Amino acid sequence: MAFLGTLCLILVLTTLAGSLSNRLGVPAVIGELLIGILIGPALLNWVQLNSLVSLFADIGVVILMFLGGLESNLQLLMKYLRPAIVVATSGVIFPVVFMGLVSWLWGFSLLEAFFIGVVFSATSVSISVAVLKEYHALTTREGATILGAAVADDIIGVVLLSLMISLLASQGIQTAGKQPALALVLLEQVAFFGGTYLLVKWVAPYLMHLSERLVMASSVTIMSMVICLGMAWLADIVGLSGAIGAFFAGIAVAHTPYREVLVDHVEPLGNAVFIPVFFVSVGLNMTFDHFGSNLILIVVLTVLACVTKLLGCGLGARLSGFSMSSSQVIGTGMIARGEMGLITAQIGHQAGLLNGSDYSVMILVIILATILAPLLLKRALKRAPQERPEQTA
Numbered sequence: 001m002a003f004l005g006t007l008c009l010i011l012v013l014t015t016l017a018g019s020l021s022n023r024l025g026v027p028a029v030i031g032e033l034l035i036g037i038l039i040g041p042a043l044l045n046w047v048q049l050n051s052l053v054s055l056f057a058d059i060g061v062v063i064l065m066f067l068g069g070l071e072s073n074l075q076l077l078m079k080y081l082r083p084a085i086v087v088a089t090s091g092v093i094f095p096v097v098f099m100g101l102v103s104w105l106w107g108f109s110l111l112e113a114f115f116i117g118v119v120f121s122a123t124s125v126s127i128s129v130a131v132l133k134e135y136h137a138l139t140t141r142e143g144a145t146i147l148g149a150a151v152a153d154d155i156i157g158v159v160l161l162s163l164m165i166s167l168l169a170s171q172g173i174q175t176a177g178k179q180p181a182l183a184l185v186l187l188e189q190v191a192f193f194g195g196t197y198l199l200v201k202w203v204a205p206y207l208m209h210l211s212e213r214l215v216m217a218s219s220v221t222i223m224s225m226v227i228c229l230g231m232a233w234l235a236d237i238v239g240l241s242g243a244i245g246a247f248f249a250g251i252a253v254a255h256t257p258y259r260e261v262l263v264d265h266v267e268p269l270g271n272a273v274f275i276p277v278f279f280v281s282v283g284l285n286m287t288f289d290h291f292g293s294n295l296i297l298i299v300v301l302t303v304l305a306c307v308t309k310l311l312g313c314g315l316g317a318r319l320s321g322f323s324m325s326s327s328q329v330i331g332t333g334m335i336a337r338g339e340m341g342l343i344t345a346q347i348g349h350q351a352g353l354l355n356g357s358d359y360s361v362m363i364l365v366i367i368l369a370t371i372l373a374p375l376l377l378k379r380a381l382k383r384a385p386q387e388r389p390e391q392t393a
Contacts, residue, residue: 003052007277010047013039014276027374029130032276034371036283049284053277058242060278061126063270065243066228068129068138068147069250070263074200076144077251083320084148087313091149091334092156094312095120099304106297108358115353118164119344119362120305120337122157124370125150126243126278127336131374135381142326142384145317146333151244153334158185158239161344188238196248199231204252212258221265224253285342286367290357298364305369306376309335325384332380336373337366 017031039046047053077084100117104110128146132138138147204227211223228249235245253262291298314331322330342363349359 006047006053007056007273009039010035010277010280011273014280018276027131027134027378029127029134029279029374030371032279033283033367036280037286037367038283039280040284040286042283042286042288047280047284049281053281053284056274056277057281058278060270060274060276060281061243062228062232062246063266064126064129064275064278065246066250067263067267067270068133069247069252070254070259070266071133071138072147072247072251072254073139073144074251074255076139076141077148080141080145081148083317083322084145085152086320087145087149087316087330087334088152088156090316090319091123091309091313091331092121092153092160094308094315095305096160098308099301102300102304106300112353112358115164115344115348116301116362118157118160119341119348119366120301120308120369121153121160122337122341122344123150123153123309123334124243124336124341125153125333127282127370127373128333128377130275130279131377131381132333135378137329137381142322142329142333145320145322145330147247149313149316149330149334151247154241154244155189157344158189161347164344164347185239189240192234192238192240192245195234196231196252199227199248200252200255204249205256208253208256208258218265220258220261224249224258224262224266227253282367282370285363287360287364289360291364294357294361298361298368301361301365302368302372305337305365306335306372310376323384325380328380329377329384332373332376335376336370341366 013035014032017035018028021028021031038044041048096114096117098117099120100113103116104113108116125146128150129138132143132146137143207223207227208220211219216222228246231245231249231252232242233245235248236242253259310328310331312331313334314327317327317330318324345354345359345362345366348354348362349356354362
């Protein structure tokens with residue numbers, strides 16, 4: 001029951017912060033992230049990131065990405081698949097090379113420097129989806145490229161993490177838990193995407209049609225959530241982010257006659273409870289431990305975390321034929337870090353590769369980059385209105 005009081009506090013404060021953010025012309029996400037920092041261990045320490053908060057946050061990101069899939073255009077995603085792969089690849093190379101190099105020059109060992117580069121190669125598109133939805137840019141060509149690049153980025157991130165684990169093992173460093181072979185992981189992911197095609201083409205339409213025939217209140221909405229949560233669970237099993245599975249579930253259900261009904265039913269559920277908790281949970285990860293002694297390193301890595309994604313993904317977009325302003329939208333849309341970066345940093349911490357001070361620095365930089373990302377994306381979207389005419393058919 002104590003959690004209900006915590007949940008009430010989170011919902012009241014995020015509502016007020018979101019309203020204030022909108023009045024100030026700032027993405028509502030920023031206010032919700034800052035609430036997490038305010039009431040979390042960083043400042044007031046009223047709320048800690050316990051198992052219940054984490055559970056609601058996980059459901060929140062799944063629902064957010066499901067809604068992103070519902071509002072996406074599959075034809076547009078397929079059309080921009082090739083540039084999305086180019087954007088993702090260049091957006092991974094830049095952080096690994098430049099952040100790794102700077103970390104090595106700063107005094108980290110070669111293995112530690114490479115690991116830091118891998119930590120910051122991951123993108124959390126959940127934050128960007130919220131901003132793109134807020135500014136009605138989710139179904140533009142830039143939005144489609146960002147979403148496609150996020151999927152490719154997740155796969156590349158799994159490959160790099162597996163490679164990192166192999167390197168740790170070769171150095172005699174044990175990571176927590178038994179890690180599956182890279183070939184098996186990739187095979188499972190290929191099977192997942194094969195199953196996703198079947199879901200979009202046949203399974204989801206059949207299940208949604210079947211649910212309409214059930215004599216049960218909200219049966220269509222319930223079936224859509226079964227598909228959403230099931231796909232998120234399967235994605236997690238094969239080593240991908242659950243958010244990616246939920247996103248494809250949203251795309252699958254969007255290609256049925258029930259799309260508008262589900263948006264009306266699921267969006268209030270997510271925005272009323274789960275999604276605000278997700279954004280607050282990002283801020284709850286933040287502490288100011290070792291902040292003063294590592295201030296310069298934190299500033300340098302935060303700047304690099306933003307610049308390497310902006311330049312790397314922006315360059316990939318330019319090479320794919322996008323204009324400069326569109327490339328900035330795509331680059332800023334890929335800046336946010338999140339669950340993948342936090343998980344990778346935790347693996348390094350558990351393996352003893354990052355000590356307590358360095359681990360705190362990495363977590364702080366991930367969160368600072370995530371807070372800056374919506375502000376930079378909003379600015380880029382405002383500068384490129386002429387580049388966003390393509391809407392869902």
